[in-house]
Amino acid sequence: MSDTTHDGAVAVSAAASPDEGFSAAQLAEKYGLSVSGARPGLVDYVRQLWGRRHFILAFSQAKLTAQYSQAKLGQLWQVATPLLNAAVYYFIFGVILKASRGFSRDVYIPFLVTGVFVFTFTQSSIMTGVRAISGNLGLVRALHFPRASLPISFALQQLQQLLFSMIVLFVIVIGFGSYPSLSWLLIVPILFLQFLFNTGLALIVARMGAKTPDLAQLMPFILRTWMYMSGVMFSIQHMMAGRSEAFARALQVNPAAVFMDLMRFALIDGYGAGNLPPHVWAIALFWAVVVFVGGFVYFWKAEERYGRG
Template structure:
């Protein structure tokens, strides 16, 4: 006698599910947590790979941001005079470069995280969000090393070590959530449109120039329309950079911070983190196909 039991019911009775089916958002988060060791080890491998053939090896993780800071200081500080009237300009500049560089590098690497690892995506079953999250961890590790060097620069410049330095921890935690959300969002866009990764560096570079990395943004906001000034001050890159500057540099006073800076930092982290996660999760079944 022919069995008329529906295949779906038969599969459910034996605990079978569709291969590659997208879980619920909560289930997806549990999958990511269960793969946390894989994500961590993958991030470690990615961090070491660029310097494997270099004679100085991992020292380039410190040398690269410092050389960038020197170049930007010569261009913006010495040649263009952007540091005039800015107390502690060298720590001010280095903080901006290091903190924004974290988000910049994670976003650019996140856009290529799926296409650069397409073989891994097609060969193994794991939550694909692990790849953009791993590149975020790589850049977070780079940021921590850079901030250790920055602390030496700040102290060598005569600034005291105060309890205010502890404010850098929640500021960077919120920035990490924001950056991870951005990396997830651009990872989906980069997987769908290969030209996206070619355009993104120009967008991010423009963002950098509008974020007060090389100059005191208050000089600009004081002479532009009020709506423009509000938009510049609420820029998430400016918000996180300003908070870390305030934490580490004694001459950065509360009056130089954007209005409502901590609520803004929390809002940007929540919106970017949740939206980026949902945006990436919604296409989980499509990655690696085609």
């Protein structure tokens, strides 16, 4: 009886261990298991992002609502902040430094305000993007979702904020004699290309900021330098007249200047095509596609490292 029982137990034990001798990697492959938090393929990653599109939109709207929730004027600061900046720049550059040369007052003020609003769109996308991962570590560590959802939602938040501010920009432009025309339809492709560009930059700095949080402290100085080089307060073409043509052209084709000049051309009657660099639409498309695709791939390659350490 004892020998029979012992033989039966051995037989059951052998039958219950068909995977004996397999390594952990072989067992994982056999049963279709994968590493938790592993980076998916690029196509699968895009598919996952599309599946989270409602979350991305809702998150951006929630952030936009909460941004000025503690201020008495609330979301009016979305418009007041760039307008106050434009007023300061007009006093310093338009009145004191006479940077408005080449334009009448009715052209320079819309020129300046448009530049401030458009550059602020890019600037804010970068500043929120650099903290997209490092400032939301609790969310990143608690939930499983494509991490690119965060910088994309922050860029979308800034687009919504700009669209709200554009109402005031339209009023200013019309007030100085530039009335709606067919050229205003160009606003849609301009904003679309700039949004792609901004999103790519947000993805790039989000990965960099996740590894080096101090980058958020350095970024304002980088952005301020970029602003002064991009012709927000002055016309690059007029300011660089008589100087190195190659250097002037390099300043004109930098992406911030390209998107500002396109928007000025679309909105302001006195800002003609002669103020734009050659092949400006091809340049804008190049910056938008290259930075967005490059930024997306750059961010995706570090997907499994966000929130670790």
